[in-house]
Amino acid sequence: MLLIPDLIKKKRDGAVLSDEDIGAFIQAVTKKNIQECQTGAMLMAIWQKGMVATETETLTREMMSSGDVMSWPTEWAGLVVDKHSTGGVGDKVSLVMAPALAACGCKVPMISGRGLAHTGGTLDKLESIPGFNIHQSAEQILQILSSVGCCIVGQTEMLVPADRVLYSLRDATSTVDSLPLITASILSKKGAESLFALVLDVKFGRAALYKDLDSAKELAQGLMDVGNSLGIRTAAILSSMDGTIGRCVGNSLEVIEALQALKGNGPEDLMELVTTLGAVLLLMTGQASDLSEGRKHISEAVASRRALSKFQAMMEAQGVAAETARALCSPDTDYYSILHKSAHQTELQTPEDGVVLDVDGLVLAGVLQKLGAGRSKVGEAVNHSVGAEMLVSLGQRVRKGVPWLRLHYEDPAPTLDQINQLQKALVLGTNESTETQQKHTLVRELLLPR
Known part of the structure; x- marks a missing residue:
């Protein structure tokens, strides 16, 4: 087995890293048996030289296995789903879609992130709700999914710990836009969720990481290939990100708009994304025969207020006082009496x-x-x-x-x-x-x- 400096040199010179090479690097990162400068050097080498498909797949698997991998009851087989967005302005899709999917019978263990730079973070939005606790253990996540059907949480200490290290250094080393590193970061976490199906919302445009449709499509196809190789049924939509999603941007304001959407008053562009992404997952899990039926199921879950009830139950399960959750979900809410x-x-x-x-x-x-x-x-x-x-x-x-x-x-x-x-x-x-x-x-x- 090569030493870490040898591995860095090998990738720096454009060679293909073996499964053993990548495993040794991720193990060193996880166990902190590597200097931070060496990790940064490897990230830059990967950014400069790229990775072939087999390297990216191995990197993803090794990162996924660097910590806990969730397991679910057998009766949930084929029902555990999630979505991932590559980031946008005013993107509160998860706040509406997760409870809508739960209302349709899915189990949604949504592990989300915080905002960085111009991109908003789902966790930051939810933390604007008094009492909402995004820190849940694997046992608590299982309990919430059993009782509610969905949760939106942060990455646990033992879930993909290698990604926690690499993610923080990617920004510092200007390697955020590396396709292999993006792919491994996203899909290692989704793989650790033991998903049956995953839908990706890959953005392109002025306010997206990738500015043109072709580049976004390349990212989407790469993510799909690795996701499917991990045994996760993976689909993607390509969506425009030039302006804003909905009318509101900012944490509390986006929570208000999401609640309005769950009460049947969502802006058309937001609901287009919610129903399309949700329909793809219902199609892949066999709960809809086609996209049209899937969109209808998601729309009905919202119109009937079943999705709103799931959101209220999720808030309570994640620490929000019952009175607060009930008030936020009532028809005549004074949002600013709470937020x-x-x-x-x-x-x-x-x-x-x-x-x-x-x-x-x-x-x-x-x-x-x-x-x-x-x-x-x-x-x-x-x-x-x-x-x-x-x-x-x-x-x-x-x-x-x-x-x-x-x-x-x-x-x-x-x-x-x-x-x-x-x-x-x-x-x-x-x-x-x-x-x-x-x-x-x-x-x-x-x-x-x-």
Whole structure:
């Protein structure tokens, strides 16, 4: 067996690492028998030279096996499912989809992450709810799934510990966008969940990691190949990420919008993603004969309020007081009597008459991050009350001076430069373009397992 410096040199020089090589590296990372600089060097070598399919698959398997692998009751066979999104602006899909799937009879052990840079994190959103505990042991996860059918939790200490180390160093070493490292990080955690089926929401566009459809499709296909090789039925959708998903961006505001969606008042683009992703999983588990039937099942779970009841039960199972959970899910909720409201709100106005052609989600998210809604490094705190509400829709004709964005912020106030950035993010024109019409539909392509 080669020593760690030899393994780094081997990959640096473009050679293919053997299963034993990769196993030795991941074991050293897990047991902390490797210097941090050596781990960083290996990450950079992988980023520079890439990995062939067999290397990526082995890396994923070794990371998955670096800690606990969950096991489920035999009667749950074919029902344990999850989804993963490559990150977006205003992406609260999981908050609606997990309880909707549970209402359809699935078991959803959703292990989510925190936001970093402009991308929001599902765990940060849920922690804006007083008492919500994202830290659950494997035994507690099993209990919650038995009683509720879904949970949304953080990565446990013993679940894929190798990924915890590598994930934190990828940002520091500028290797976040390495395809093999992305694949192994995502699928090692999903593999440790012992899933039957997984659907991936792979984003492309201005506010996504991959800017064009072809690059996103390459990532999606690579993820599907490895997922299916692990024995997980894996499908993917390719969805546009130029603007925002729904109207709200920011932790507390997104929880409110998700609750509104669970009460039957969700924005069309959000519900398009929820019903499509959910339908794919119901199709793969055999609970729907086709996507149309799957969408109908998910829509009915929401319309009947069964999904809302599951969300309420999940909140209580994860530490939220019963009175709080019940109040949030009631029809006439005063959300801000429970969720923290920002100290200040201000509305930006349209600079001229026109049709709303575009809103740059990346610019919006970048400003909100700097105001405290996001974090620039792992471990940094976020302000749950900071965010923004879109007050206009794509294709809407507006008059000069009409409010188009409501900004929620704490002290200090946004700078003049930040206000100018936000105003430039709004694009007005004379007539709605074909491109703008296409943006009403986020899902662009569906990839099912062969």
